Amino acid sequence: MLNIKNLHASIEGKEILKGVSLQVNKGEIHAIMGPNGSGKSTLASVLAGKEMFEVTQGEIDYQGKDLFELSPEERASEGIFLGFQYPIEIPGVSMVNFMKTAVNEQRKHKGLNPLSSSDFLKLMREKKELVELDTGLANRSVNEGFSGGEKKRNEIFQMAMLEPKLSILDETDSGLDIDALRVVANGVNKLKSSENATIVITHYQRLLDYIVPDFVHVLYDGKIVKSGDKNLALELEEKGYDWLKKNVVVK
Amino acid sequence: MSLETTDIEVKEKFVELYNNNRNILRKGSTDYVNQIRDEAFQKFKKLGLPDKKNEDYKYTDIKSLFNNGLKTFLSPKNIEFNVDDIFQCDVPDLNTEVIILLNGWYYNREKQLAELPGGAVIGSFQKATEEYPELVKKHFNQYADNEKEGLVALNTAFVKDGIFLYVPKGVVIEKPIQIINLLMDDEDGLAQHRNLFILEENSQVSLVVCDHTLSTSNFLTNSVSEFFVDKNASLDFSRIQNEHNGSKQLSHLYFHQEKDSRINANTISLHGGLIRNNINVLLNGEGCENHTLGLYLTDKGQHIDNHVFIDHAKPNCTSNQLFKGVLDDYATGAFNGKVLVREDAQKTQAYQANNNILLTDDATINTKPTLIIYADDVKCSHGATVGQLDMDALFYLRSRGINEKEAKLLLMYAFAHEVIKKIKIPALQERIHELVDKRLRGELSRCNFCHMNCK
Numbered sequence: 001m002l003n004i005k006n007l008h009a010s011i012e013g014k015e016i017l018k019g020v021s022l023q024v025n026k027g028e029i030h031a032i033m034g035p036n037g038s039g040k041s042t043l044a045s046v047l048a049g050k051e052m053f054e055v056t057q058g059e060i061d062y063q064g065k066d067l068f069e070l071s072p073e074e075r076a077s078e079g080i081f082l083g084f085q086y087p088i089e090i091p092g093v094s095m096v097n098f099m100k101t102a103v104n105e106q107r108k109h110k111g112l113n114p115l116s117s118s119d120f121l122k123l124m125r126e127k128k129e130l131v132e133l134d135t136g137l138a139n140r141s142v143n144e145g146f147s148g149g150e151k152k153r154n155e156i157f158q159m160a161m162l163e164p165k166l167s168i169l170d171e172t173d174s175g176l177d178i179d180a181l182r183v184v185a186n187g188v189n190k191l192k193s194s195e196n197a198t199i200v201i202t203h204y205q206r207l208l209d210y211i212v213p214d215f216v217h218v219l220y221d222g223k224i225v226k227s228g229d230k231n232l233a234l235e236l237e238e239k240g241y242d243w244l245k246k247n248v249v250v251k
Numbered sequence: 252m253s254l255e256t257t258d259i260e261v262k263e264k265f266v267e268l269y270n271n272n273r274n275i276l277r278k279g280s281t282d283y284v285n286q287i288r289d290e291a292f293q294k295f296k297k298l299g300l301p302d303k304k305n306e307d308y309k310y311t312d313i314k315s316l317f318n319n320g321l322k323t324f325l326s327p328k329n330i331e332f333n334v335d336d337i338f339q340c341d342v343p344d345l346n347t348e349v350i351i352l353l354n355g356w357y358y359n360r361e362k363q364l365a366e367l368p369g370g371a372v373i374g375s376f377q378k379a380t381e382e383y384p385e386l387v388k389k390h391f392n393q394y395a396d397n398e399k400e401g402l403v404a405l406n407t408a409f410v411k412d413g414i415f416l417y418v419p420k421g422v423v424i425e426k427p428i429q430i431i432n433l434l435m436d437d438e439d440g441l442a443q444h445r446n447l448f449i450l451e452e453n454s455q456v457s458l459v460v461c462d463h464t465l466s467t468s469n470f471l472t473n474s475v476s477e478f479f480v481d482k483n484a485s486l487d488f489s490r491i492q493n494e495h496n497g498s499k500q501l502s503h504l505y506f507h508q509e510k511d512s513r514i515n516a517n518t519i520s521l522h523g524g525l526i527r528n529n530i531n532v533l534l535n536g537e538g539c540e541n542h543t544l545g546l547y548l549t550d551k552g553q554h555i556d557n558h559v560f561i562d563h564a565k566p567n568c569t570s571n572q573l574f575k576g577v578l579d580d581y582a583t584g585a586f587n588g589k590v591l592v593r594e595d596a597q598k599t600q601a602y603q604a605n606n607n608i609l610l611t612d613d614a615t616i617n618t619k620p621t622l623i624i625y626a627d628d629v630k631c632s633h634g635a636t637v638g639q640l641d642m643d644a645l646f647y648l649r650s651r652g653i654n655e656k657e658a659k660l661l662l663m664y665a666f667a668h669e670v671i672k673k674i675k676i677p678a679l680q681e682r683i684h685e686l687v688d689k690r691l692r693g694e695l696s697r698c699n700f701c702h703m704n705c706k
Contacts, residue, residue, distance in 0.1 A: 048650050076652035088647040092665025101661065102651035109652065141665075142647075158651060 001026045001197050002047075002166055007058035009046050016042040018222030019058070024166070027194040031208055031233060032201045034219035035241045040201045041085055043219070044170040047199075048082035049075050062166070076102075077109035079165030079196075083155040083172050090142040095154075098142050099124065099161050106162060127160040131187040149180035156187040163191075168199045173207035185210030205237035218244055261317045262299040268323060269408060276409065281380050284410065287392050291407030298401035310585035310617050311527050311556040313402070316471055316499050322440045323409070350374075350430045355444035355474070356412045358433075364415075369422035371456075372415070376445055379415035386417060390449050394477045394505040396531070403503055406443045406475040413444035413474070418454040418484075427457035427487075427676050434472070434498065435465040446476040450484040450512075459679055460490035462500065462523075470498045476505065482536065483511040487675045491683065492520040493695075496553060499525040510536030510565075517674055519683055520547040520555055521690045527556045532570065534561070534596075539568040546670040548663075548690050550579035559588040561603075563596040566626075572603040575670050577663050577691070578614035586618040590633065594625040603633040608640060608666060663691050 002024040009017040016039045024030055034040050046053050047060070049072035060067040063078065070078065090098070103123075104114040115123065128138060131153045143151050152172055159167055169188070173181055188198065188211050200211055208216075208230065216232040217224045218241070225244055226232065236244075269276070269292055277285045300317060301308040350373060351358035357375030364374035364382060372383070380387050397404045414430055434442060450456060464470060480486050486506075494500060500523055506514055520526050532541050547555045561570045572588055586605040607616045618635040640662050648658035667687050674680040689695040 048646075050646055071655070072646060072649040073652050073654045073658075076650055082650050084647065084650075088641075088644050090641075090644050090647070090662070090665060092668035093648075093661050098648070098651070098661070101653050101657060102648075105654060105657065106652040162651065 001063060003061040005059050005061075007043075007046070007060065008056045009042060009053045010056055011042070011053050015056070016053075016222055017046070020219070020222070020224055022217065022224065024197050024199060026165070026197050028215065029192070029198045029200065029211060029213045031211075031213035031216045031230075032199060032219050032224075033203070033205075033216060033233065033236060035245075036203075038219045039222045040219050041170055044082055044085075044168045044199075044201055047075075047168055048072060048080060073105070074109070076162070076164075077106045081159050081162055081164030081167045083152075083159060083167065083169040085171040085174065087143050087146075087151040087155055089144045089146075091144045093142050095138045095140060095142055096124070099158065102158075103161060123161065127157055130160050130190060131156045132183050133157045148175040149177065152176055152184055153180065153187075156184050156191075160187065160191055165196050166199070167191075167196070168201070170201045171203065172200070173202055173204065181207065182210060205233045208233045220244060261314055262296070264317075265405060265408075266296060276411070279377065280411070281384060283384065283388055284380050284391070288408055288410055291392075291397050291404045291410075294397050295401060295404035295408050298399070298404055300401050300405070307558060307587070310583075311525070311554065313501070313527075316501075316525065317441075322436075322438050323443070350414060350428065352412075352414060352430070352432045352444055354434055354436060354440060355432075355442035355472070357414070367418075367424060367428075369424070370419050371422050371424055371454075372417045373428060374415055376413040376415040376447055377411055379417075379447070383415075383417065386449060387415075387447065390477065390479045391447055392477070394479065394507045394533070395475050395503065396505070400503065400529075402473055402501055403475055406445060406473055406503070409443050410445045411443075413476075414446040414448070416448045416456070416458075418450045418456050420451040420481075421453045422451075423455040424457070427459050427679070430458060430460045432460065432462045432472075432474075433465055434463070434468075434470040434494065436468050436470075437466065439469040440471075442470060442472045442474070444472075444474045446474070448476065448478045448486075450478070450480045450486055452482045452484060454481070455485040457487040457676055458489070459676070460488070462490070462492045462494050464494040464498050467495065467497065470494070472498070472500045472502070474501070475503045478504070478506045478514075480506065480508050480512040480514060482509045484509075485513045486515070488514065488516040489674055489676070489679060489683075490518050491686065492518065492523050492526055493686075494523040496522055496524045496551065498523055501527045501529075503529045504531065506530075506532045506541070508532065508534050508536065508539045508541065511538040512536070513540045515542045515673065515675055516544070517670065518545040518557070519670075519687070520545070520549070521686060521695060523553065523555075525554045525556075528558065530557070530559045532559075532561045534563050534565060534568040534570065537565050537567045539565070541568070541570040542673065543570070543572050544670050544673055545574040545576075546667055546687070547574075547576040547578075547584065548667070548687065549576070549582040549584065550693075551582065552580075553582045554584065555582075556585040557587070558585075561588075561590045561601065563590065563592045563599045563601060563626075566595060566597045566599065568596065569600040570602070572601075573670060573673075574605045575607070575666060576605075576616065577608045577610065577666065578616060579610040581611070581613040583614070584616040586616065586620070586635070588619070588633070589621045589623065590631065592622070592624040592626050592629055592631065596626045597628045599626060599629040599631065601629070601631045603631075605635040606666070607635075607637045608663065609637060610639070660688075660691055664688060667691075 007020040363378035620633040
């Protein structure tokens with residue numbers, strides 16, 4: 001589904017990603033872990049098409065397409081979803097209007113007719129329950145005045161509405177208490193199928209108790225320095241990142 | 252030196268026009284109006300038109316507007332048109348009383364004053380000067396500033412017709428009253444209507460004013476409106492400025508508020524080549540509440556200049572000023588908001604904000620929010636911002652599959668929403684939402700040259 005080869009990316013001339021390679025197949029859950037500043041969020045942003053990052057080298061194939069040829073909105077319509085680490089507040093744009101526009105734009109891209117208002121509201125009700133999102137929140141402006149936990153749940157709600165093929169969840173667990181974490185993880189698990197894939201970016205092993213990954217990768221200094229199965233996450237929890245850093249230096 | 256020459260020429264042109272038409276102007280006007288007219292004329296002769304050396308007119312060149320051989324509408328012209336056609340244009344589909352001014356003249360010459368429930372009266376200002384001399388005498392030209400404003404003195408000197416509204420004590424008019432200012436002629440022209448709105452104690456009214464051009468001629472409007480809002484009365488005033496971009500509009504609003512009165516005044520500027528809005532508010536009693544809001548969406552060569560002055564003369568009043576604008580292409584604009592809190596006006600709450608989004612490097616805005624405070628126990632704030640669209644928000648929307656153009660529209664719409672949501676009449680709010688959406692999409696421009704057949 002997704003094939004990243006030797007990806008280099010920089011911001012304002014500073015290289016952040018220094019040769020990332022990663023293959024994700026449908027049905028898989030990948031966890032990307034790593035210390036602060038290792039380039040995890042940059043990788044997520046590059047995949048979603050944020051223009052402030054400059055790709056200097058490498059290629060990304062997504063379902064047979066060159067990802068760099070696609071605008072952020074085209075990537076979304078092709079099934080890529082980024083769950084933001086810091087969801088943006090947009091005063092004045094209602095959640096309903098936002099989601100309706102997004103759903104219908106994506107339908108247009110696929111050659112489908114827009115959803116009727118009643119079908120749309122029905123869909124929204126259904127998906128809200130999945131992440132236990134308050135009805136009140138859905139009637140407010142996008143993320144405006146939402147608590148940290150509400151913002152993250154709102155990300156998963158949007159994911160549920162848009163039914164992506166490849167979800168990239170950037171630190172979705174940060175700032176969540178254990179109950180909210182469970183709600184978010186449940187949402188992700190319910191949306192999982194043999195047809196879609198998920199990349200979970202996280203700091204802590206904690207989230208991986210709820211979302212069990214097939215693969216765990218450690219990103220350090222812009223490169224994937226180690227890959228393994230879910231046990232790698234446990235090992236990291238126990239030993240920290242230092243032993244990996246040492247390995248890199250030796251290498 | 253050449254500027255001086257132009258000044259004298261423009262001024263002399265009006266002096267000559269006045270002197271040549273003095274009899275036409277005086278005829279049909281009552282003596283007391285003519286007395287005020289003569290006084291104003293003398294003041295105009297002294298003041299002339301403001302030039303750019305005048306701090307208040309620094310960003311808008313007034314004189315050049317007048318110096319182009321405009322015809323002045325000294326008498327009403329009979330132009331037939333079907334009112335229903337205009338409704339289908341941009342006028343909100345409200346259940347309203349409809350009042351039309353054509354080139355500054357009350358359109359319905361058959362019935363120049365209409366009675367509303369509770370003894371309220373609406374109609375032609377000129378007719379009201381004859382029918383209700385006591386009322387008009389008491390309020391006409393009492394609030395407008397003829398001493399410093401040459402444009403106001405000019406309007407007063409040429410005063411003929413406009414809108415008159417009288418709402419007696421305790422009368423609540425349920426239906427919003429819609430006033431449509433139409434400009435239509437086959438020649439370029441100057442319209443100078445004069446409006447007087449009197450709201451007695453405990454009365455209440457909603458006004459919706461729409462400015463339209465219905466022919467391609469270049470119009471200049473120099474209008475003055477006076478509002479007297481007595482104790483505990485409530486005025487809701489919304490206006491939509493949507494003239495074609497060859498037109499120029501100078502408007503002067505004077506709001507006089509007495510104790511415990513409330514005013515909401517929204518100015519939505521969509522089209523118009525040059526718009527200068529002077530909005531003056533005097534809070535002349537305790538416990539007044541005033542909300543003065545504005546939204547301007549401009550592009551191409553449009554110029555918008557909003558000039559607001561709120562005078563807190565008495566204690567315990569609240570004023571809230573919010574002006575927001577989106578400027579595209581090479582549009583230019585200015586905002587000058589002044590709040591004066593006088594020594595006596597303790598416990599004043601005054602807020603003022605002007606926020607702008609510039610969509611291009613060529614669009615410019617000059618903004619100057621000012622607070623002058625002489626009282627010591629007050630709560631005031633003011634601020635201005637000039638910026639671009641929030642790139643993070645734009646990316647967030649795009650990452651959900653919303654294309655760039657649509658995402659930008661959503662953000663501009665959201666920016667404008669803060670002003671629109673303050674419009675009290677739900678149907679009007681909805682209609683303005685639509686108009687703003689259309690305007691931002693560039694779909695409203697077809698109305699620029701609508702000859703009333705813009706279905």
